[in-house]
Amino acid sequence: MYSDKVMAHFANPHNVGEIPDADGIGKVGNPQCGDVMWLYIKVKNNILTDIKFKTFGCGAAIATSSMITDLAKGKTIEEAKKISRQDVADSLDGLPPTKMHCSNLAADALREAIKDYEAKLAEKARA
Amino acid sequence: MRRVYFDHSATTGVLPEVFDAMMPFFLDKFGNSSSIHSFGREAKTALEDSRKHVANLLNADPTEIIFTSGGTESDNLAVKGVAMYKGKMKGHIITTKVEHHAILESCEFLKRFGFEVTHIPVSSEGLVDPAEIERAIRNDTVLISVMMANNEIGTIQPIREIGRIAQSKSIPFHTDAVQAIGKLPIDVKADNIDLLSLSAHKFHGPKGVGALYVRKGTKVEPILQGGGQERGLRSSTVNVAGAVGLGKAAEMAKRDLEPTAEKMKRLRDKMLRAVPELIPKSYVNGHKTKRLVNNAHFRFDFIEGEGLILQLDFKGIAASTGSACSTGSLEPSHVLLALGLTYQQAHGSLRITLGRENTEEEVDYLLEVLPGVVSKLREISPFSESRPMGPGEGGTCVQ
Ligand code: FES
Numbered sequence: 001m002y003s004d005k006v007m008a009h010f011a012n013p014h015n016v017g018e019i020p021d022a023d024g025i026g027k028v029g030n031p032q033c034g035d036v037m038w039l040y041i042k043v044k045n046n047i048l049t050d051i052k053f054k055t056f057g058c059g060a061a062i063a064t065s066s067m068i069t070d071l072a073k074g075k076t077i078e079e080a081k082k083i084s085r086q087d088v089a090d091s092l093d094g095l096p097p098t099k100m101h102c103s104n105l106a107a108d109a110l111r112e113a114i115k116d117y118e119a120k121l122a123e124k125a126r127a
Numbered sequence: 128m129r130r131v132y133f134d135h136s137a138t139t140g141v142l143p144e145v146f147d148a149m150m151p152f153f154l155d156k157f158g159n160s161s162s163i164h165s166f167g168r169e170a171k172t173a174l175e176d177s178r179k180h181v182a183n184l185l186n187a188d189p190t191e192i193i194f195t196s197g198g199t200e201s202d203n204l205a206v207k208g209v210a211m212y213k214g215k216m217k218g219h220i221i222t223t224k225v226e227h228h229a230i231l232e233s234c235e236f237l238k239r240f241g242f243e244v245t246h247i248p249v250s251s252e253g254l255v256d257p258a259e260i261e262r263a264i265r266n267d268t269v270l271i272s273v274m275m276a277n278n279e280i281g282t283i284q285p286i287r288e289i290g291r292i293a294q295s296k297s298i299p300f301h302t303d304a305v306q307a308i309g310k311l312p313i314d315v316k317a318d319n320i321d322l323l324s325l326s327a328h329k330f331h332g333p334k335g336v337g338a339l340y341v342r343k344g345t346k347v348e349p350i351l352q353g354g355g356q357e358r359g360l361r362s363s364t365v366n367v368a369g370a371v372g373l374g375k376a377a378e379m380a381k382r383d384l385e386p387t388a389e390k391m392k393r394l395r396d397k398m399l400r401a402v403p404e405l406i407p408k409s410y411v412n413g414h415k416t417k418r419l420v421n422n423a424h425f426r427f428d429f430i431e432g433e434g435l436i437l438q439l440d441f442k443g444i445a446a447s448t449g450s451a452c453s454t455g456s457l458e459p460s461h462v463l464l465a466l467g468l469t470y471q472q473a474h475g476s477l478r479i480t481l482g483r484e485n486t487e488e489e490v491d492y493l494l495e496v497l498p499g500v501v502s503k504l505r506e507i508s509p510f511s512e513s514r515p516m517g518p519g520e521g522g523t524c525v526q
Pocket of ligand 1: 033061101
């Protein structure tokens with residue numbers, strides 16, 4: 001039921017881990033299925049230089065986590081914000097209908113991490 | 128790559144003897160068992176022979192066996208057929224929280240027409256307390272249905288006692304024995320059972336055929352109307368080849384029950400002992416001793432079951448999860464929630480179900496592979512012993 005791409009990312013997920021001094025952290029969970037995703041970003045000159053994740057979830061949740069880190073790395077904040085749920089699913093050659101929400105989770109985690117980064121930035125500017 | 132099959136509660140392979148017995152009924156003995164000519168009579172004789180074997184396995188009379196399309200149909204016929212006898216549209220049914228969906232959904236269906244249903248809870252090991260069944264009985268209770276052994280965690284219920292209670296109140300007692308056949312000796316008379324569901328493919332027969340035992344005198348309304356086959360209780364041309372396969376599988380199950388059960392129990396116990404020792408924060412689900420000889424059910428903190436199944440599959444091992452996540456529904460298993468497990472705990476489950484052909488070497492292979500697979504997934508997980516999932520993180524239990 002999963003595409004080969006999903007299976008490949010699940011078998012060897014890219015960018016697993018934490019960034020201890022992350023510039024932004026996005027923590028999201030799906031109350032329906034119980035899956036949880038944590039995404040860490042490092043930003044330099046408005047560019048996502050590093051990104052890592054930790055996920056408690058199904059095969060699709062792990063694969064979409066891995067995929068979003070690939071898609072976002074090296075992008076500017078503005079570009080990264082534009083990565084949609086559909087982009088994640090498409091890059092994995094699709095997801096089964098019941099698993100589409102897993103790509104939401106990944107896209108949401110990235111957005112949350114960026115929000116966190118921007119909030120911290122704003123705080124610093126105020127200080 | 129080597130392939131190891133540990134998912135026998137999902138289905139089993141057809142035994143060569145079963146296949147051989149069925150083959151002629153696809154090719155030259157293809158008659159309709161209702162036909163009067165020699166082709167028909169040939170099919171009918173084979174059918175009645177199979178009925179005897181199925182009856183023999185249960186200590187029943189052949190006239191008490193109705194062939195169906197499988198466990199789901201048998202469950203539906205038992206629940207709806209007894210409850211709606213003579214078009215009755217009200218009454219009270221007692222069942223449990225850990226039944227198969229075929230029972231739970233049949234009950235939900237009946238509720239739409241005015242029936243009331245009591246779902247008896249289970250202990251943390253999945254056991255039903257017969258006293259609770261007794262307390263739930265009302266004047267209008269029309270049926271008690273309690274499964275013999277649970278399909279997920281393998282816990283075996285005190286069927287004989289529940290049957291005795293039902294009998295003392297003259298309430299028909301049905302048991303879904305789909306997972307128990309071939310692993311437990313069954314005697315419908317001694318166990319006070321009025322109706323019993325079974326399915327061929329769970330004990331090396333073909334898929335798409337099963338049976339319902341209906342004790343003489345038990346009143347059942349058919350749910351399929353038509354030509355009146357199977358004593359009017361199950362219209363539809365009988366699946367003769369399938370029924371012959373079921374009969375052969377029943378004959379083999381009876382013959383081999385003791386040695387296969389003994390072997391599976393030894394392998395099961397090895398796993399039940401070894402896994403919690405080898406893997407920190409791993410636990411056994413279900414009852415320690417009152418469990419099917421072929422069922423080992425585990426849960427692992429901090430990880431999710433589907434990933435586990437996929438990782439094991441990479442190593443050639445076929446198993447299943449206690450979670451329905453991978454099968455279309457995202458909700459964790461109602462059985463595991465009924466044990467009192469949290470949403471997260473219920474998600475991290477693994478069901479290993481043995482078959483007659485599994486070997487000690489295969490079990491050793493699983494024990495060798497499993498710790499690595501679990502720790503790989505734990506490395507990906509944000510949760511750990513030092514950082515457990517907090518309240519509000521992850522899902523909430525919506526039962
Ligand atoms: S099943 Fe919910 S994130 Fe995958």
